[in-house]
Amino acid sequence: MVNPHRVHRAASMIDVARRAGVSAQTVSRVVNDRPHVDPATRARVLEALEHLGYRRNPAAVSLATGRYRTIGVVASTLTTHGAVLVLDGMTEEVARHGYSLTLSPLRAPTLGAVSEALTSFAGAGVDAVVLGVESELVRSLPRPLVPGLPVVVVDGAGTTEGPTAESDPAPGLLAAMTHLLDLGHRQVRHLAGPPDSATAARRRELWRGFLTGRGLDVVEPLVTDWSAASGLAAGAELLRTDPAATAVVAANDQVALGLVRACADAGVRVPDDLSVVGFDDVEHAGVAVPRLSTVQHDLREVGRRAVRQLLHDLGVLPQAPPWPVPSAFVPRESTAPPPSPPPSPRAGQQWSNSYPGTPRGSRSRSR
Amino acid sequence: MVNPHRVHRAASMIDVARRAGVSAQTVSRVVNDRPHVDPATRARVLEALEHLGYRRNPAAVSLATGRYRTIGVVASTLTTHGAVLVLDGMTEEVARHGYSLTLSPLRAPTLGAVSEALTSFAGAGVDAVVLGVESELVRSLPRPLVPGLPVVVVDGAGTTEGPTAESDPAPGLLAAMTHLLDLGHRQVRHLAGPPDSATAARRRELWRGFLTGRGLDVVEPLVTDWSAASGLAAGAELLRTDPAATAVVAANDQVALGLVRACADAGVRVPDDLSVVGFDDVEHAGVAVPRLSTVQHDLREVGRRAVRQLLHDLGVLPQAPPWPVPSAFVPRESTAPPPSPPPSPRAGQQWSNSYPGTPRGSRSRSR
DNA sequence: GTTATCTTTGTGGGCGCTAACAGGCAAACG
């Protein structure tokens, strides 16, 4: 026998061609929906395709074309809800165009790990890459990241080269600040994200700019790592050291929720004693006690557009998507007027080493 | 010129072979770390590999070997935190073995969509598949799902064929129930997950079995879709229709948190008036107000083992991982003794059409 | 010293597909 007996070998183009009485090339044309095939021939080929249950071998296609129809994702971690939403949006969009998504984990958020993941992708079956490393360190990577490999950085605010896939915190955050000021707040603090995060920096500077623009007090923000636990810790410290604050804008919802917890621990009522604003509008924000006023942005859309951006860079899509994706403020229950007429912005009024959890002046909420 | 000038073509084995003065086959042997290569030759090849920055072409390898070193993931949606953790664990484990993960979305949780995703994977560059569709419908798919394609169903409790990748809710859930009974609760209700979810069924039956085993009252659980919103709705209804309940075990944390919100809306204090137990121990459970007592299980580990299971099925790993992954109860603040001596289990004491939000007998918490 | 065995290396073929080109044929044009 010429061909050894193989169990369950999938039908190849040759098999289909044989059955339809045409050449493999014609089958290829039909499969790829290319012109210059006689309708009758096409019908015969389609029948053979169907009958044999033909599925093209992606490895062979990739080998012949040099294209993989795959987009790689380098994500520092899937633990933040935001990253997941972006990923979900990418999955969705990618499927729409017949592409696949390949995940590469990145345990350590170091430069070496990133460029290693990048180069491993470079030669390894990926046409483009989404860099989901929200950290300033991406800036220090040499550009272009990988020659000939389109890369889009998600939320890499401030990178000079090319568009970055991100949502614009300005509309929502500014609306939130305006809302707080309209309510009567003059002491609006910030619980910032990690120092090396471009996203965190963006939100922080928006907050700072707004306050200085109105000539209001800017107290250096406490730093968190985006987590609820660090929000709790930073929140407790803020309550202890800065009793003048009547409102806090947190870097994200988890931090805001941690702060709410810190308030509960300290006997500070939200929103009666302290107004809290989050960022992201995670699912839980809408059902938390109290329901969290927050800034909403469509991270799934960011993921979708990131894919479209890459597909455009690859010449698959004629149009690049617009950037950035907008955001909006969603007022809920965690914001209210300040408890008492705001003290005139004068310094030196801090209690140091007061007991944590000291209850502060409370008055019933009036709306 | 024979070869047209190409920009930036990656080095192939032939290029490496030429530089090292050997044949491509020898390079292949070195690259794949196979024996029967002279140490000196190996060194020369390694040098050439390094110098040319060689990376093997995965498409060519796959074409030649028929293996893809890739595991496909069919996930109904990434919106539940649990699914994300499992995915994260898989990503981690897969990387450890030099495999990749490919994502396939599944918008509609229908039989057709699942088998379509499955067959599309079958011919399309994947050695094995993780089915992350937590729904009974998977049971009704014909077995084997795809001939010659190892498949592992995550949390597909009750499927007869092969091991399913899951955690065992029993230890944690039973400990939680015991904890509630020890506290003095006799009216323990359940807010169940969706009816077509095997996971939800498992938890529900564990709850029911425990109660009937002790001769306690079993009130049919209200149904949710895992979301906080549905937990809020079901929670409100439970508070309205079942005032005898002193404790509720929710299908997951989101539902539990929704219930807590419903309590806040209705003026019911947690845990003073009602004890609440969640399931999953999501990040927010630990900082919620009150901190949620919940059942913790290592979903990342489930993901890791799912991959190892598949790798074992493929003959890559000699040992299959143990199943299931255990769970444990984490008591926190949302559970306390019932507000008053539990009424004797007698029926006919329901208030119908009482006002939602009617405050119920409260007493200060005593621990 | 001769034969068997092992190690080291190379050769040819093929995985399934596509790109580029080459014909054949019909219609359109001058």
Place this chain on the structure above:
DNA sequence: CGTTTGCCTGTTAGCGCCCACAAAGATAAC
């Protein structure tokens, strides 16, 4: 009526790698 143009189809030559086998030399066995 010859030629150009367009459509349809097939041929050839790889893409980069791995498998089976062959061939050489080195070593061991007798």
